[in-house]
Amino acid sequence: MIVPKVPSTAADVAVHYDELDLAYRRIWGEHVHHGYWRTGRESPAEAADALVAEVEARLALEPGQTLCDIGCGYGATAARIAARHDVDIIGLTLSAAQEKIANARPSPRFTCLRRDWLHNDLPDASCDRAYAIESSEHMVDKARFFAQAARVLRPGGRLVVCAWLEGEGARAWEIRHLLEPICREGRLPGMGSRADYVNMAADAGFSLRDYEDASARVRRTWTICLQRFAGSMISDPALRRLALSPRTQNRSFILSLPRLILALRTGAMRYGIFLWEKAGPPIAPASNAATGR
Template sequence: MIVPREAQTPAAVAEHYDELDPFYREVWGEHVHHGLWQSGRETPAEAVEALIAHLASTLELQPGQHICDVGCGYGATAEWLARRYAVRVTGVTLSSAQLRQAQARSAASSLLHFSRQDWLENDFEDQTFDHVIAIESSEHMTDKQHFFDEAFRTLRPGGRFAVYAWLARNGARPWEERYLLEPICREGRLPGMGSEAEYRAWAGKAGFVVDGFEDLSTRVRRTWALCTGRVARKLLTHPQYRRYLLDAHARNRIFALSVPRIWIAYLTGSMRYGLLTAHKPR
């Protein structure tokens, strides 16, 4: 696993998303995750929804099922699933800024519930959920094995677990780790970035049966070309973005460097993006 030189705590992750709240919503959008380009002709908004739809199809969601969205962000993905599949979604986030946006959605739907808590110390009872999903949140977990263990504990027998994850290339070379992967972890407040092999091992140790893994790297990397362009335009046209980058008190301003770095990591194959699916035996 790629581990940053500076330890990243849950508090640092929360601060990252709270401080960069306007940046994320303006540059990345309300879903705060990759888009999935299947035909190559999708708009960014269509690609973002395609990523959720692909997950829903994989899980074969049924009306009335209860889903936990680990690292739910602003609640947009949970709202999309509840509206289209009539499922109940419980979301957790570390960020106060994200929770405020998510709770505005839950106020309009009895199918949605959100709370601010650390998944690794969650208060859910055993066998609460039919499905547990994590869309680009496992990277922020300080203990990856415990992340899988908690998913297994809170799932009902037969329940399914689906994880979209940022991954390091298996056997990343020293230059990839030094110039791309370690800085991405440090700048993005990721306590560690695992590989496909490690994710499979953590799932198995937790008790899951791994159903499959899809490498979607080439179908999602356009996200970062778009984000890099958006950041560049914001810097050119919005003085507040330039002031933020020069503000010595802005602890997370360095993340602006990670936007093009992540794009390069995808182009070189140093970084991968995958969907791991597993189930809890009956």
């Protein structure tokens, strides 16, 4: 586990996304996650939606199920899944800016709550499926992340996690100059390895059903972001002010764009897609118990 020398809290993560809200939406769009390139010919928007499709396929959704989107961002992923399936989704985010946009979506089967997943207060066994797309990295206590997922999911429930991971065998210089700064600048309290995630999930009662190292399919994301950021610094005065203002606490994340490109190229950082299943036979879903509808 990579742990930066400067610790990050849930409050730090909330400030990061609230403060950089303008940058995230203008540079990348409504999805706060990587794109997934199957052929290499997809547009960035198509690639972002392709990652959602990868998550959907692993969830194996059935009509009437209740899902939890752990770290739902602006709600784009949840809204798309709810539009394509007869399911209800409850999303959690730490960011006030994200909550506002997520709840403004015309998606009656999706509800966003501003709440810390580690203290989510959702009822036991209230969800059939859960997914976390690049949010587990922001969890201060990753073992508790899995324990809460096991508590909230019904027996036989599925958990899909897309995660930034420490590469196996990352060299000392890569840890010092790439991974630790990425954690610090991106407000990641820690970056686990594939083995760390597998072990913590097993301790929480999950069985691993599938894993994909999608590093090569997603790494184009950061080259596109860096190119767009460079162009925006010329053409977008609001973004330029945000990036250059000494009052912007999280502007150092800009420095992580080249680090992320290099870390994914060298293998110091990996991008993994996990599918876990909670032990026990599935039980009939309750009627929208998690959302209160």
